[in-house]
Amino acid sequence: MSEYVLLRHRDIPDLDQLKVYLKNGGFDAWKKVVTSMEPMELIQLAKDSGLRGRGGAGFPTGMKWSFVPNNLWPHYVVANADESEPGTFKDREIMESNPFQFLEGLMIASYAVQAQNSYAYLRGEFWQIGLKLNQKIAELEEAGFLGDNLFDTKYSLRLHVHMGAGAYICGEETALLESIEGKLGQPRLRPPFPAVAGLYASPTVINNVETLTNLPPIVQNGATWFREHGTEKSPGVKVFSLSGCVNKPGNYELPLGTPFRKLIYELGGGIPEGRAIKAIMAAGASSALISATDAALDTPMDYESVANLGASLGSASVIVLDESVSMSWLAQKTTHFFKHESCGKCTPCREGTYWMAHILDRIEDGGASEKDVDLLFTVARQMQNKCLCALGEFSTMPVVSSLEKFRSDFLARVDGQTR
Amino acid sequence: MNELLAKYPTEIKAILAKYPPEFKRSSVMPLLHLAQGDPGYITPQAMQDIAEICGISITEVGSIVGFYTLYYDKPLGRYHIQVCTDMPCALRGADKFLKELCERLGVKVGEPTADGLFVIEEVMCLAACHRAPMFQVHGDGDLVYHEHQTVDTALAVLDALRQKAAVAEEGKA
Ligand SMILES: Cc1cc2nc3c(=O)[nH]c(=O)nc-3n(C[C@H](O)[C@H](O)[C@H](O)COP(=O)(O)O)c2cc1C
Ligand code: SF4
Ligand code: FES
Numbered sequence: 001m002s003e004y005v006l007l008r009h010r011d012i013p014d015l016d017q018l019k020v021y022l023k024n025g026g027f028d029a030w031k032k033v034v035t036s037m038e039p040m041e042l043i044q045l046a047k048d049s050g051l052r053g054r055g056g057a058g059f060p061t062g063m064k065w066s067f068v069p070n071n072l073w074p075h076y077v078v079a080n081a082d083e084s085e086p087g088t089f090k091d092r093e094i095m096e097s098n099p100f101q102f103l104e105g106l107m108i109a110s111y112a113v114q115a116q117n118s119y120a121y122l123r124g125e126f127w128q129i130g131l132k133l134n135q136k137i138a139e140l141e142e143a144g145f146l147g148d149n150l151f152d153t154k155y156s157l158r159l160h161v162h163m164g165a166g167a168y169i170c171g172e173e174t175a176l177l178e179s180i181e182g183k184l185g186q187p188r189l190r191p192p193f194p195a196v197a198g199l200y201a202s203p204t205v206i207n208n209v210e211t212l213t214n215l216p217p218i219v220q221n222g223a224t225w226f227r228e229h230g231t232e233k234s235p236g237v238k239v240f241s242l243s244g245c246v247n248k249p250g251n252y253e254l255p256l257g258t259p260f261r262k263l264i265y266e267l268g269g270g271i272p273e274g275r276a277i278k279a280i281m282a283a284g285a286s287s288a289l290i291s292a293t294d295a296a297l298d299t300p301m302d303y304e305s306v307a308n309l310g311a312s313l314g315s316a317s318v319i320v321l322d323e324s325v326s327m328s329w330l331a332q333k334t335t336h337f338f339k340h341e342s343c344g345k346c347t348p349c350r351e352g353t354y355w356m357a358h359i360l361d362r363i364e365d366g367g368a369s370e371k372d373v374d375l376l377f378t379v380a381r382q383m384q385n386k387c388l389c390a391l392g393e394f395s396t397m398p399v400v401s402s403l404e405k406f407r408s409d410f411l412a413r414v415d416g417q418t419r
Numbered sequence: 420m421n422e423l424l425a426k427y428p429t430e431i432k433a434i435l436a437k438y439p440p441e442f443k444r445s446s447v448m449p450l451l452h453l454a455q456g457d458p459g460y461i462t463p464q465a466m467q468d469i470a471e472i473c474g475i476s477i478t479e480v481g482s483i484v485g486f487y488t489l490y491y492d493k494p495l496g497r498y499h500i501q502v503c504t505d506m507p508c509a510l511r512g513a514d515k516f517l518k519e520l521c522e523r524l525g526v527k528v529g530e531p532t533a534d535g536l537f538v539i540e541e542v543m544c545l546a547a548c549h550r551a552p553m554f555q556v557h558g559d560g561d562l563v564y565h566e567h568q569t570v571d572t573a574l575a576v577l578d579a580l581r582q583k584a585a586v587a588e589e590g591k592a
Contacts, residue, residue, distance in 0.1 A: 085544070086506055087544070088544075089549060091546075092547075123546075125489070125555060160437040163449065165452070182442075182448065184486045242549070243510075251549075285505075285506060330506065
C-alpha cells in the first residue's frame with residue numbers, strides 16, 4: 001500500500017516490474033474502462049474529478065477530451081514527455097520508476113477518445129527512459145493489454161515512443177506535433193486547434209505525463225475520492241519539483257494548495273547556511289519572480305492563489321532564490337536559455353531574446369549604464385503579446401519581474417560592482 | 420544503393436511501422452538517431468539515404484539536423500560531455516564545476532581533447548536540477564546521465580570511457 005497517488009514507487013519496491021505493478025492493482029482500471037465503460041462515461045468522470053493539466057496551463061482534462069469531434073477519424077493521443085522547463089524533473093521520475101501507471105494513463109486517455117495509435121514524445125535526452133518504455137510496451141503487448149481486440153472487445157490500441165533530439169520548444173504542443181511529423185519543431189498558427197486538426201491533421205489530444213498518471217487511480221477510486229485532496233478549483237495532488245537554494249531539493253508529491261513555506265522549509269529543509277530567502281520562481285525559468293514575503297510564503301500553491309501573486313503555478317517547478325543571488329545574473333541566465341531555445345519563427349521573440357541577452361551581458365560585464373537597464377525593460381515590454389507562442393512571453397517574465405521588484409540588483413552592476 | 424537500409428534492415432522496418440504508411444517523413448528523427456549511432460555524427464551519405472527512405476530532399480534532412488541540438492553534422496569528439504549550466508544547476512555550483520573540469524583536462528568548452536575522444540559542451544536544463552552538478556555523455560549511440568558529480572568523479576567517468584574506447588579499437592584491429 002502507498003499513501004502516494006503518483007510517486008507510489010517510493011513505497012512499493014520494483015513497481016516498474018509488470019508483476020509487481022499487477023499485484024498492486026495495475027491495469028485493473030484499464031480492464032474496467034475497456035470492458036465496462038463507454039467513452040462518454042470516461043470523459044464525464046474526468047470532468048467530474050476536476051483534473052487539470054499538469055503540463056503548465058492547468059486546462060481541465062475532461063473538457064479537452066470532449067472537444068474531439070466524432071465525425072473526423074482517426075483520433076490520436078500524444079503524451080507530452082518533453083519535460084525541458086528549467087527546474088522541472090517530475091515526469092522523469094514518474095517514467096523511470098512508475099512507468100506502467102503512466103502508460104496505463106495514456107491507454108485510458110486513448111480509450112476515452114477511441115484512439116488506436118498513441119504516441120509518447122520524449123525529449124531526446126531521455127534516451128534511457130525511451131529504451132525502458134519500449135521494453136514495457138512490448139511486455140504489455142505480450143500480456144494482452146495492448147494490441148488487437150483487447151479483452152475480446154472491438155477496441156485495439158498500440159503505443160509508440162517518439163524521441164526528440166534537444167529542443168525545448170517541442171514541449172509546446174503544436175511544435176511537438178510538427179516534430180513527430182518529421183519537421184522542424186516550430187509552433188503552428190491556431191486555429192485550427194489540435195483537438196480538431198492535430199497530428200496528421202487528425203483530431204489529437206495532448207496531455208502531460210503527470211496528467212495521464214492521475215487517470216488509473218481516478219478510474220479506480222472515483223471523482224469524489226480525487227477531490228478529497230487539493231482545493232475546490234485545483235483538486236488532487238501534484239508533484240512539485242523543488243530546486244535552487246534549498247537544502248533538500250527533489251520531487252515532493254503534495255496536495256495542491258499546500259503553502260510554499262511547507263515545501264521550502266518543512267520538507268525542503270530551508271535555505272543553506274541559514275541565509276535569507278529572497279524570491280521564488282513557481283513555474284521554472286518561465287516564471288514571474290515572487291518576492292518571498294511572509295504573505296507569499298503562506299500562499300497556497302494552487303493555480304488561482306499563485307495567479308493572485310501575479311505569477312503562475314505552471315508545471316509547479318519551484319526554484320528558490322536566496323539573498324546571495326543577484327537578479328540581474330538570474331535574468332541573464334534565463335534569457336540565454338530562451339534565446340537559445342527560440343525557434344526563430346517569429347521576429348519579436350527571435351530578435352527580442354537576442355537583444356535582451358545582449359543588454360544583460362553588458363550589464364553583467366559591468367559595461368552598462370542606467371539607460372541600458374531602462375532599455376532592457378522597454379525591449380521586454382515590447383515583446384509582450386506579440387509572440388506567436390508562449391515561449392516569447394515566458395522569456396519576458398523573469399526579466400520584467402526582476403526589474404520591477406529588484407531593480408537595485410541591476411543598478412549595483414551599473415555602478416561597477418561585479419559578482 | 421541505400422547503405423543505411425543495407426546496414427539496419429530490421430531496425431528501419433520497425434521504425435517505419437510506428438507511423439502511418441502515408442507519413443514516412445515521421446521516420447526522419449528516429450532514422451537520424453539510428454544513423455548517428457555508429458560514426459557519432461550524420462554523414463552526407465546518411466543524409467542522402469534518409470532523404471530517400473522518407474521521400475524528402477537532402478536539404479530538408481539537413482535543416483532537421485541543424486535544428487535539433489542532439490544531431491551533429493561533423494565528427495567532433497567521440498563522446499560529447501554535456502554539462503548542464505542552466506540556472507537551477509548554476510545555483511548549485513555548475514559553472515564552477517565546468518570551469519574546473521576544463522582546467523583539469525586542459526581544454527576549452529567546444530574544443531575536443533587531443534586524442535579526439537571528448538568534447539566538453541555546455542547545455543541547458545536536463546531535468547536533473549536536484550542532482551547538480553551533472554552532465555550527460557552522448558556517444559556510441561547511447562546517452563547516459565551522471566549526477567551528483569565532483570570534478571574527480573567526472574574525470575573517473577572519462578577514464579572509464581577512454582578504456583572502453585581502447586578496448587573497442589583493439590576489437591576492431
Ligand atoms: C514553450 C513551451 C514549452 C512547453 N513544454 C512542455 C513540456 O515540456 N511538457 C508538457 O507537458 N507541456 C509543455 N508545455 C505545455 C503544452 O503546450 C501543453 O499545454 C500540455 O502538454 C498539455 O497537457 P496538459 O493539459 O495535460 O497539461 C509547453 C508549452 C510551451 C509554450
Ligand atoms: S514565440 Fe519564439 S518560440 Fe514561439 S514561435 Fe515565435 S520564435 Fe518560435
Ligand atoms: S538546470 Fe541543470 S538539470 Fe535542470
